[in-house]
Amino acid sequence: MAKLSWRERIGYGLGDAGFNFYWAIIGSYLIFFYTDIFGISAAAAATMVTITKIVDAFTDPAMGAIADKTKTRWGKFRPYLLFGTLPMMGAGLLTMTTPDLDEGSKLIWAYATYMILMLTYTVLNMPYNSLSAVLTADPQERNTLNSTRFFFAYFTGIIVGAATPDLAEYFGGGDRYNPIGWQITMSIYAVVASILFVITFATTRERIAPPVEQTSEPLKDLKTLLTCKPWIIIFILAMVIMTTFTLRGSSATYYFKYFVERPDLLGAFVGLQVLGLMIGAMSASTLTRYIDKVKLLMMLMGIVSVLCFVFAFVPKPQALGVVDVNESNQTQLQADDLLGEPHQAGDTYTWTRYDKVFWIIKNRVELPETRAQLDIQNLENETLSVIRTRADGSQLDSAHWPPELILMFVLSMLISLALGPKAPITWAMYADVADYNEWKTGRRATGMTFAATTFSQKMGSAAGSAIMLSVLAALGYQANQVQSNASLDGIVYMQTLAPGIFAFIAIIALFFYDLTGDKLEVIQKELAERQQA
Structure with missing residues (x-):
């Protein structure tokens, strides 16, 4: 019934921050990586991730039985956080490696490396989850411990979700589709995660153990x-x-x-x-x-x-506001459609391009045309908006959100x-x-x-x-x-x-x-x- 110090609570929570440097990039970007960077079809990638997830689920009980059987001077669960970090780091880097292979061989490589990554993830994550149950038996302490844990987990998810594309572009020499950028980004995440796992190992202590006379019987x-x-x-x-x-x-x-x-x-x-x-x-x-x-x-x-x-x-919103343009052929945009208001005599328009939209607009670049109608060609993966300056001097911006x-x-x-x-x-x-x-x-x-x-x-x-x-x-x-x-x-x-x-x-x-x-x-x-x- 130990009352945990904040040092131990934070130390335990940092472990889940480490796991989310892997899990967030897997959940948010792995399909995109496989299809747009490695060159695997979307259908094949989706099937692979689903099959691997199901296979991975069956490794959990096996890992649980192994962890329960483990006996070391550091406890049952903490040692895995120390000795499993390097294999998981290697698996993460292999998953983001893109060898020059034919389509069938690429799929085999993806299956093999992703399964190894998920296996090593289970080897660390399963004992980590169990660790929360043996630090203390106090129910309220467990609530506080897990609240701290998930604060760090979600915080890391926000960082990885926001930073990954920009980091991949930066390390890829300005090219978001350069595999090198993704490999370097994954390397940084893996190193940081490994340090956090070691911190969790060093700052926690297992206090609850099975009865001394208990023998290992997984099936029972x-x-x-x-x-x-x-x-x-x-x-x-x-x-x-x-x-x-x-x-x-x-x-x-x-x-x-x-x-x-x-x-x-x-x-x-x-x-x-x-x-x-x-x-x-x-x-x-x-x-x-x-x-x-x-x-x-x-x-x-x-x-x-x-x-x-x-x-x-x-x-459905009546006015679309900002519009995402993905077509490579000729496209025509109407200011009325984006603003939700008809054209009035004397109104002028400024078309703008959004750059790197995430929560807030980081940059807006004006386009040369200022008419109510914008004709664009060969403009891919751009986000466009329009600002109307009315005859009375007031402005209406399509970036203003409809209710x-x-x-x-x-x-x-x-x-x-x-x-x-x-x-x-x-x-x-x-x-x-x-x-x-x-x-x-x-x-x-x-x-x-x-x-x-x-x-x-x-x-x-x-x-x-x-x-x-x-x-x-x-x-x-x-x-x-x-x-x-x-x-x-x-x-x-x-x-x-x-x-x-x-x-x-x-x-x-x-x-x-x-x-x-x-x-x-x-x-x-x-x-x-x-x-x-």
């Missing part, structure tokens, strides 16, 4: 989990909530490209989502001081469900704030389940408990991706074309209604979870008495 531990009601519920909960996260994340690109028709805002939308998750995660330890974490999670999932349903009714866009961002931010506490709360619940299992059976299988749960998260992630792709295929989605009404509705519902439905399912699952504060207090007291005896 797995069988015990499969008959443990709280673990079954949290297994389902983890899968359902991860499906919610995946649907929101994977559908955002399609939502902004085809429904909103403002793909330039995707970075801001995703970035603010992560910021909301980070703020929500940091609030978890405070909220759980006043509300039992199970009741709190039910309330938060209820808020998410309601807001997602409201989100579904937000209409529908503002409402979309506000609702998304509120949903993320409600989802944010989910991560630290559920990870604390996993540790509670490990305690409950030891109390009930006399065996402690921390690694297996966390491994089987992360297995469900990875399966939920794969399920979310599969649902998204299946719905698009069934509704006739065609890439880079104007979508049919059915396809467009499907994209909107995957971003809004579907996550709301899955959040509601999570509430139903939580009704059957009974490891609440009073029961946990009794369990912790009896476990302490057993240790003393």
Whole structure:
């Protein structure tokens, strides 16, 4: 029941910051890297990532069993953070290496290196997750520990999401598509992550151990989990909530490209989502001081469900504002379409090009034409806007957001704030389940408990991706074309209604979870008495 110092809390949290230097670049840029830089087809890359994710999920229980069996003078879980860093660094660099091969050989290389990367990730991440359950048994300390952890995780996600393209361009000699730039960027991330893993190893201490007489029996531990009601519920909960996260994340690109028709805002939308998750995660330890974490999670999932349903009714913006131009052929833009107001006599126009849009406009470059109509040719991957100077001297800028866009961002931010506490709360619940299992059976299988749960998260992630792709295929989605009404509705519902439905399912699952504060207090007291005896 140790009270952890901030040194240990921060030291543990920095470990998840290290993991997100890998995970954020995998989640945000790996498909782009494979298709646009390495030269693998989008379909092949998507299939590869999905298959690898499913295969990787099955390595978690195996790694959990190995970690539970480990005995060293540093503990069961900490040594992996020290000795697994270099293999993971090497795997990350190999994944971002682009040998000159034919298409079939490139795909084999991608499968092999990505699987090795995910395997080494599991070897470090599985023990790291389990470590939170053996630093202290105090439920509130676990809440604070996991809130700190996810603050660092989300903060790193924002940094990697914002900085990676610019770093790749800088180290690639001004060419964002130069593989060297991506390899150097990955090298920097890997070195920083390795340093953070060592800090976590050095600043944490394992305090909770299995009973001295306990022998390693992985199959028995797995069988015990499969008959443990709280673990079954949290297994389902983890899968359902991860499906919610995946649907929101994977559908955002399609939502902004085809429904909103403002793909330039995707970075801001995703970035603010992560910021909301980070703020929500940091609030978890405070909220759980006043509300039992199970009741709190039910309330938060209820808020998410309601807001997602409201989100579904937000209409398409009437004025597009800034427009992303990707065509290489002749294109004609009308100021009226971007501004949402008709031309008036005496009005003049200044067309501008946005550069590097992420949350804020870093630079605006004027284009030479100043008419209400702009004819452009061979202009690829540019974001354009128009400023009208009226006859009375006032200005109307197409970068001013229409109210529908503002409402979309506000609702998304509120949903993320409600989802944010989910991560630290559920990870604390996993540790509670490990305690409950030891109390009930006399065996402690921390690694297996966390491994089987992360297995469900990875399966939920794969399920979310599969649902998204299946719905698009069934509704006739065609890439880079104007979508049919059915396809467009499907994209909107995957971003809004579907996550709301899955959040509601999570509430139903939580009704059957009974490891609440009073029961946990009794369990912790009896476990302490057993240790003393």
